[in-house]
Amino acid sequence: MTLTQGNTIDFDSARLKLSQGTSLAGTQPVQTSELSLDAVKDRLTQQLQTSLEIDRILEMFFQELRNFLGLDCLEYRLDGNGLHQRIGQPGLHRCSYRMTHAGSFLGEIVFSRKKRFSESQLLALETLLGNLLYPLRNALLYREAVFCAHSDSLTGVGNRLAMDRTLDREIKLSIRHCSSLSALVLDIDYFKQINDQYGHACGDEALKAVVNCVRGCLRDVDELFRAGGEEFVILLSDTPASDARLVAERIRSAIEGMQFQQHGDSIPITASLGVATRQLDEGVRELLERCDKLMYSAKRSGRNRIGIQ
Structure with a gap:
């Protein structure tokens, strides 16, 4: 006893x-x-x-x-x-x-x-x-x-400072252990319209809803950062390109299926994502630049899409 x-x-x-x-x-x-x-x-x-x-x-x-x-x-x-x-x-x-x-x-x-x-x-x-x-x-x-x-005051995820430090650390680990490192850049589609039509308070709630949705799609070891505005970066350690694409699609689909409401109005939210896996001798800047380009490619292709190489 x-x-x-x-x-x-x-x-x-x-x-x-x-x-x-x-x-x-x-x-x-x-x-x-x-x-x-x-x-x-x-x-x-x-x-x-x-x-x-x-x-x-x-x-x-x-x-x-x-x-x-x-x-x-x-x-x-x-x-x-x-x-x-x-x-x-x-x-x-x-x-x-x-x-x-x-x-x-x-x-x-x-x-x-x-x-x-x-x-x-x-x-x-x-x-x-x-x-x-x-x-x-x-x-x-x-x-x-x-x-x-190291945290974004609105959403509670890592801020730009935390992102830079974590990316630098993870790239060094990826090089040392010869492991895969993938990154996703996510941008909420037509976010300015949400702010203009419903107000910035509603926009803030939309950001938090997206963060909660994304977190539900990630592992405990994955990292989520707010890079600024409505743009987020997701870091997937020890994750090859094929798995990263599956994660990106899971996130895209989950955001599209969200039931986000404000004052009785149902507000549709979608996101465009760029997915990249670190290449040999690629640093932080190069990896994020590729993700950005792929994300903007998804935007130009009609939004609510994933840009991959």
Whole structure:
């Protein structure tokens, strides 16, 4: 039978515990290994300030608690942010904490091990969680800042900066591993007419609807970027030309079949796509230029089409 103990810990309270040391509730200092609680706190204070990467911070935190309290597993989850990390193998006995600070939810952390936790060990866990406060909060803020810097504010997909960096990286990987790399350039047909007839707010909703539609046609490893306006770039790693064409047709068909409505009006949306697979010694600029040309060729051929070589 699994023992699960759940708690909500406010990091403001945890910080108070941290400042009070180990004399909380009249308890004696906890020492379950060669290290004292104060020594572990000092080590954590030094180590957790050396990184802004959440996975690295949690790894360092787990290693210290494993040595000190014999933990077998740490699980961290922040739903809505796509964060879920597990370190180690879950044990029979668990205790979980929903962490908050200044009214903000910082996620849920679950500790587990084979042996039951004693009251003094649970107190030590809660005290040491106070050391996680600022490193975890700063890592979450850093992650959000990086996301915002690389994301289109309207649609949430990667922006031009993210696209350039990802393309450069993927082309280097393609060269190194001799793997196929395909790209799609997608442009929404007659988008200006949607803006002119229904307003820019409707145009914004149309962009978001197209993004959601395209995402539903892609693998988790595929990348979607907004290059500007109504133009998007899709990057398909390790994908040969034949498969890229199938993906492009799936996207084109899905967009055409969308049921997009605004104020009771059904608004038809289609897109034209250019598909290209990286050729030998071809760089980022050359690959995108070929995609662009093929996309405009599809436009000239009547729109709602795929331009391929």
